């Protein structure tokens with residue numbers, strides 16, 4: 001979803017407050033909203049290989065560490081590549097060649113995951129780069145992103161960026177012990193044009209919580225590449241951006257393995273939260289009623305605390321079940337504000353296989369905005385395919 005925002009008043013106010021010292025490049029026309037965010041640049045990826053808190057990393061940039069890679073020696077994350085195509089020793093030409101590169105904003109470098117070593121010039125490299133903890137003291141995290149279009153949960157492997165909320169009380173030391181809660185994700189659009197991605201973190205903006213950013217390339221196919229520059233935290237949005245605005249109902253990522261989750265009540269007696277039976281490709285921890293030795297016979301219900309519907313969609317990932325099986329995810333809504341919650345949506349997954357990739361379900365709840373609601377996860381099935389996996393239940397103005 002493209003959105004435009006014109007921010008003349010804050011722009012002028014900022015100019016008045018800061019005199020000649022502006023937080024963004026000088027514009028030819030002061031009436032034009034900024035093309036980079038007003039705020040603090042968290043990462044430029046310029047001046048490659050800066051020293052920082054780079055622990056146990058062959059490659060890092062000021063504390064951004066390659067923490068997982070098939071082969072770090074292959075320079076999965078290329079720092080300091082500028083915007084030039086680079087001739088490799090093998091004779092090929094590789095490089096991102098961003099179409100809307102601007103030296104004024106992008107400096108001399110960015111990061112990319114396009115193969116650029118002697119014997120490996122391809123999208124085949126995979127890896128993951130994680131930022132140091134970033135204190136949330138603004139409403140938005142904004143960054144420039146290009147590359148492959150692979151949504152999170154893609155069975156072929158994701159490329160893109162994931163924003164994770166660290167547990168309450170987590171300080172600024174690196175590394176953090178997992179888990180963290182995935183609260184936002186974005187990918188490119190099979191394009192070498194940078195797009196601004198704006199992650200709304202305002203609901204966590206109390207200057208005590210931290211987040212981290214993962215730059216992920218888990219795809220070896222065409223457009224299996226991620227390209228990132230200019231990470232900002234700010235309170236003003238850029239001129240044009242994609243808005244990632246998730247309000248989590250149940251990620252289960254920060255919950256201990258057990259029968260229930262924080263903010264939910266449960267009648268399950270088995271450890272359905274964080275149960276990894278079948279290793280479904282969920283995000284962090286999930287609800288999974290396929291208990292080892294009792295994959296179908298486990299039954300129970302989990303109900304979320306009431307929440308207000310504040311966005312147009314409720315999305316979640318699920319697998320399990322089969323047609324006619326008594327496993328459900330339901331949305332119950334207090335439609336007439338009477339305190340009585342009535343079913344509005346119900347989904348029974350039909351994949352059965354516990355090893356399948358989850359798929360996204362989208363409920364359009366725009367007509368129910370402002371109402372109180374609960375999500376219910378039900379397993380009343382003891383016969384074959386009688387289990388359900390549910391994850392990343394969230395409100396968003398974007399359908400998955």
Ligand SMILES: [Ca+2]
Nearest residue numbers: 044106107109
């Ligand atoms: Ca840069």
Ligand SMILES: [Ca+2]
Nearest residue numbers: 251283284285
């Ligand atoms: Ca999860």
Ligand SMILES: [Ca+2]
Nearest residue numbers: 296298381386
């Ligand atoms: Ca069951």
